Amino acid sequence: MSNREIQAAWKYHDGTKHSYWSVRNHPHFLDWANRPLPFKIYPKIEPLPLPRDVPQTGVAVLSAISERVPPTRADSIPNLQDLARLLYFSAGITKQRAYRGGEIYFRAAACTGALYEIELYVVSSDLPGLDAGVYHFNPADVSLRLLRKGNFRGNLAQATAMEPAVAHAPATIICTGTYWRNAWKYQARTYRHFGWDNGTLLANMLAVLAASRLPAKIVLGFVDAEVNRLLDLDTLREVSLCLVPIGRASESLPESSLPAPSEVPTLGLETIPLSQHEVEYPAMLEMHDASSLESLDEVAEWRGKPLIFPDSALAGEAVFVPHLREEEQPKDTTEEVILRRGSTRTFDNAASITLAQLSTILDCATRGLPADFLEPPGTQLNDLYLIVHAVQGLKRGAYFFGREQNTLELLKEGEFRGEAHYLGLEQDLPADACVDIFFLADLNRILERYGNRGYRAVQLEAGAIGGRIYLAAYAQHLGATGLTFFDDDVVNFFSPRATGKSAIFLLAIGKPLKRKPQ
Numbered sequence: 001m002s003n004r005e006i007q008a009a010w011k012y013h014d015g016t017k018h019s020y021w022s023v024r025n026h027p028h029f030l031d032w033a034n035r036p037l038p039f040k041i042y043p044k045i046e047p048l049p050l051p052r053d054v055p056q057t058g059v060a061v062l063s064a065i066s067e068r069v070p071p072t073r074a075d076s077i078p079n080l081q082d083l084a085r086l087l088y089f090s091a092g093i094t095k096q097r098a099y100r101g102g103e104i105y106f107r108a109a110a111c112t113g114a115l116y117e118i119e120l121y122v123v124s125s126d127l128p129g130l131d132a133g134v135y136h137f138n139p140a141d142v143s144l145r146l147l148r149k150g151n152f153r154g155n156l157a158q159a160t161a162m163e164p165a166v167a168h169a170p171a172t173i174i175c176t177g178t179y180w181r182n183a184w185k186y187q188a189r190t191y192r193h194f195g196w197d198n199g200t201l202l203a204n205m206l207a208v209l210a211a212s213r214l215p216a217k218i219v220l221g222f223v224d225a226e227v228n229r230l231l232d233l234d235t236l237r238e239v240s241l242c243l244v245p246i247g248r249a250s251e252s253l254p255e256s257s258l259p260a261p262s263e264v265p266t267l268g269l270e271t272i273p274l275s276q277h278e279v280e281y282p283a284m285l286e287m288h289d290a291s292s293l294e295s296l297d298e299v300a301e302w303r304g305k306p307l308i309f310p311d312s313a314l315a316g317e318a319v320f321v322p323h324l325r326e327e328e329q330p331k332d333t334t335e336e337v338i339l340r341r342g343s344t345r346t347f348d349n350a351a352s353i354t355l356a357q358l359s360t361i362l363d364c365a366t367r368g369l370p371a372d373f374l375e376p377p378g379t380q381l382n383d384l385y386l387i388v389h390a391v392q393g394l395k396r397g398a399y400f401f402g403r404e405q406n407t408l409e410l411l412k413e414g415e416f417r418g419e420a421h422y423l424g425l426e427q428d429l430p431a432d433a434c435v436d437i438f439f440l441a442d443l444n445r446i447l448e449r450y451g452n453r454g455y456r457a458v459q460l461e462a463g464a465i466g467g468r469i470y471l472a473a474y475a476q477h478l479g480a481t482g483l484t485f486f487d488d489d490v491v492n493f494f495s496p497r498a499t500g501k502s503a504i505f506l507l508a509i510g511k512p513l514k515r516k517p518q
């Protein structure tokens, strides 16, 4: 199945929709004895511990996520401390809690079910403090493990058809998804979660890189098989999802010139099995194959054309959402906010937030991601629709966020806590929040332009914007949580404005309920 045969993405999307009846007709019970390991462990490779006492950037997270920190470092070559900072604050363990079956190691970025199926690898040239090689990052012992020695930058440049950011980057992070680690709970829907959970992690990663003043970009255009081979992945279990080139090597230095691609023999490195047995979900393998790029021509075509969305004319009453001036915004630092973040488990349904808080979140999170599929810069695949329950200065109701005009267009006025409870899979969180932000996208147009790989892009973008919303909320001492939803009911609720779109993502914002002292 080729990337152009977009019925594959529709088949996967339609086949993994949640509805009132699907969750009742197909209940899934968790097999706790077969719970997957949360880490990829190479038992025979010596760890290279990363430094733990890395200086903090001190940069306000709201500036870092809204790309207001120019990448001004003269060298733009990351060193080992930069790598340690970015790996830890993207995927490191930030909290630990006991549960009935053992311990849960919570990580820097939100992840469906706390199952952490996204792995990180580093492909680097010689950096200050690190020899050139292909490394795997293990958050359990905050270490790298060397999988291949040598400089493989040329292989990545080739696999991406000489994508400029990759070709010039002294180091590139590769994010992969491990099917079973998430499918243990979410079955075939895990392929959607790959995008969401990779996205929240990327929001942190881009924030830390901006705060470290290192340029970076999300690259989705690459020949899948070449990158998977470089990492020696067993592709029935784990696949590469995106590349993040970091820094920029100066072309005048001889050691910065791009090496020719090297041979990458199969390594067959031993890893500890995740579970006693794994269940394969063919729908995900089919979706991945159908969205894989097989040749450099396909990669070049993927990057080639900008995606033009028609202007969305205002249809209803619109409220202008004022930008908060930068000097009025909270200055909580990137590291501080990432360590503070944790999904809200109960919202206070008597609380409210201000319009300025909401507008800061919307503005900072939607300034545009640096990504090869978002051309011209500032393009966004997902539209944001809101259910406002308790925002001072806004009528309660359903809204469309006009990103360019910076407006909230009132679609219907009313108290919709009951509807939000239902749409968010009958959970209390979306009903008790102050505002629910739904992401909807014109999948028809996106798949026509990008083929099946557009499905990866739209899910990933939603996760990354969602991750920025988490950070913008926690920077203001608010709470937030990602949520799942009944797909078609969400579209119906926001129609006619949303007719023809597909539901992609949901996030709720509010104030956490403070527990009364016992």
Ligand SMILES: Cc1cc2nc3c(=O)[nH]c(=O)nc-3n(C[C@H](O)[C@H](O)[C@H](O)COP(=O)(O)O)c2cc1C
Pocket (backbone or CB within 6 Å): 106, 107, 108, 109, 110, 111, 112, 113, 114, 196, 197, 200, 341, 342, 343, 344, 425, 427, 429, 481, 482, 483, 484
């Ligand atoms: C995309 C996404 C969807 C989520 N969906 C739900 C949900 O439906 N219900 C829920 O209680 N938590 C949900 N969560 C929250 C996760 O359970 C939470 O991120 C995870 O347990 C890790 O904890 P932390 O975010 O506090 O670090 C979701 C998180 C994400 C990123």
